[in-house]
Amino acid sequence: MEIKITRTTRPVAKPLAQEEAGTLGFGNYFSDHMFLMDYEEGKGWHNARIEPFHDLAIHPAATALHYGQEIFEGMKAYRGKNDEILFFRPRNNAQRWNDSARRMCMPTMDPDLYCQALNALVDLERDWVPHAPGTSLVLRPAMIATDPYLGVHPSKRYLFFILCSPSGAYFKNGMAPVSIYVEEELIRAAPGGTGFAKCGGNYAGSMLAGERAAEKGYDQVLWLDGKEHKYVEEVGSMNMMFVIDGTIVTAPLDGTILPGVTRDSILTLAKDAGWKTEERKISIDEVYQAAREGRLDEAFGTGTAAVVSPVGRLCYKGEEIVIHNGKIGPKAAYLYDRLLNIQLGNYEDKFGWVTVCK
Ligand SMILES: *Cc1c(COP(=O)(O)O)cnc(C)c1O
Numbered sequence: 158m159e160i161k162i163t164r165t166t167r168p169v170a171k172p173l174a175q176e177e178a179g180t181l182g183f184g185n186y187f188s189d190h191m192f193l194m195d196y197e198e199g200k201g202w203h204n205a206r207i208e209p210f211h212d213l214a215i216h217p218a219a220t221a222l223h224y225g226q227e228i229f230e231g232m233k234a235y236r237g238k239n240d241e242i243l244f245f246r247p248r249n250n251a252q253r254w255n256d257s258a259r260r261m262c263m264p265t266m267d268p269d270l271y272c273q274a275l276n277a278l279v280d281l282e283r284d285w286v287p288h289a290p291g292t293s294l295v296l297r298p299a300m301i302a303t304d305p306y307l308g309v310h311p312s313k314r315y316l317f318f319i320l321c322s323p324s325g326a327y328f329k330n331g332m333a334p335v336s337i338y339v340e341e342e343l344i345r346a347a348p349g350g351t352g353f354a355k356c357g358g359n360y361a362g363s364m365l366a367g368e369r370a371a372e373k374g375y376d377q378v379l380w381l382d383g384k385e386h387k388y389v390e391e392v393g394s395m396n397m398m399f400v401i402d403g404t405i406v407t408a409p410l411d412g413t414i415l416p417g418v419t420r421d422s423i424l425t426l427a428k429d430a431g432w433k434t435e436e437r438k439i440s441i442d443e444v445y446q447a448a449r450e451g452r453l454d455e456a457f458g459t460g461t462a463a464v465v466s467p468v469g470r471l472c473y474k475g476e477e478i479v480i481h482n483g484k485i486g487p488k489a490a491y492l493y494d495r496l497l498n499i500q501l502g503n504y505e506d507k508f509g510w511v512t513v514c515k
Pocket of ligand 1: 355391396416417418419420459460461
């Protein structure tokens, strides 16, 4: 598809001082341009364009605002050697995008078009990809339903857009293990629900548990399954892995957890390292039992933002366990190093995961 490019006449200053000071944070700054594209029933996707970054004007009755017909993606562009700009498995995000879209009765998109849009925008904004170690250009594709009616039905019109946000290293002072509160009452997803879709509503519904965990002094929430409140599902915006007796165990993709691209990549790298992996239901009781018996070697989350985030402490029903002395374990450290350096183009890309922005 042809993409019409309108360049800004008033480029804004890049947050170079913040990059230097290590205070970029996540999603605080935005680049000069954004990608936009419209959809209309009968007409399909059209009017692909890159414009100066601007506010959106949408009808106050738009379906997205009242009924939450919205999806998004989370990706990063990295600056590799020789200043090449690198994407990591973008087609996986394109496929997940379509899975999310179908669940929310929204239009799908040809993965080629999705990747073309990302490439065109990042190519124009390549100077916005930060240089400092651990930084990246966070990419946020999103789609909102824009029909101006209050009736509850799938919209006939949609707006797709992509934002670029130069963001800092997830771990500012080296890789610090996080503390996690296991939520007993509230749930994130249920069988038949929208757990596998990257839709805004899943996040709105999870914020209360996050606040409660923070009040108790924990960084994140670990969700249990919605039916029995027994099996471990995932954490905030990360999939969760436990190393028990040397085997990496993680919840299966049965519709209630987000199928993380990082999850899949970590499982692939673990198998490649000759380690045993299991995708199966794992109860919180099994995790605690293993901890009591000294068989819980490590626990860590996986997601685009952190890549790998070790878990130092877990609290369930008032009982706290400390994992690997509250420090990063060897498997998490190895997998983090492997995956990050593949993403940065430093290690051999054996699985063909990295694509260069052209
Ligand atoms: C995005 C997300 C993840 C991680 O997915 P990646 O593709 O690895 O970034 C995990 N859980 C939830 C709820 C998410 O939204």
